[in-house]
């Protein structure tokens with residue numbers, strides 16, 4: 512059914528299990544705490560035991576994953592409120608199973624996937640990506656999922672398909688934030704077809720070896736590590752292939768501040784703040800923000816010849 516093509520950029524590590532890595536990492540950090548090199552973390556909760564089988568295929572050199580605790584409690588998911596703690600507080604009522612993901616529009620083989628079944632059938636990979644929010648903070652997240660191109664190839668887009676539009680669940684009973692109008696619901700996002708087919712673009716169903724928590728976009732979300740975090744739409748119910756550039760939630764809310772592309776770019780400031788630096792969650796000193804969030808050698812060719820100040 513969904514056949515997996517090994518990609519060039521996979522690292523040779525092969526079958527390193529998440530357990531192996533994180534247990535070792537905890538040992539190393541624990542050793543540094545014992546030696547007085549690091550302060551003891553305040554009540555940091557370890558990641559729960561993994562329930563997904565994965566192969567690690569991608570790590571971002573020089574980066575250590577942000578703690579599970581921070582990844583699970585510092586979230587943007589306005590369907591559950593605008594405070595960073597709201598999604599973890601208010602997400603518990605989201606019914607994530609059964610869940611259907613409809614793939615429609617300009618394709619030869621439209622599908623309605625059962626996401627539980629997808630999670631069992633897909634050749635899941637772990638990929639450790641740097642993620643950069645438009646609000647100038649960042650994290651490093653060990654995602655579990657597959658290249659979005661797996662799904663795209665399965666539905667066989669028509670030649671006329673130039674964009675992919677994504678839509679989040681609309682259900683104010685389960686998503687209390689949708690009872691207010693901070694955004695125009697449902698949350699929508701979009702990618703150009705070549706961006707969507709890029710091997711780094713990921714459909715994620717888990718992190719730290721476990722199925723996603725509601726606050727992180729359960730049961731299925733997009734992950735686009737070279738773009739600002741808001742492009743990585745959560746709790747997706749539909750992907751639609753279109754000829755025209757689809758609307759996107761933040762662009763609709765404020766077109767002066769949020770463009771369609773939203774590539775991480777330290778040279779194009781947000782009208783109200785600099786994009787040149789960022790705070791990595793869990794650190795104090797700010798870091799320099801990298802062009803395309805550090806993935807430029809892989810993704811810059813997608814934008815060759817484009818004026819990225821105009822197409823921001």
Ligand SMILES: Nc1nc2c(c(=O)[nH]1)N[C@H]1C(S)=C(S)[C@@H](COP(=O)(O)O)O[C@H]1N2
Nearest residue numbers: 586587588589644679698727740741743745
């Ligand atoms: N449906 C939906 N998806 C969303 C958002 C949202 O409010 N609603 N917030 C976005 C923003 S601004 C960011 S930074 C990331 C945060 O993902 P995380 O909480 O898993 O780190 O989710 C993105 N996806």
Ligand SMILES: [Mo]
Nearest residue numbers: 644645740741
């Ligand atoms: Mo964000």
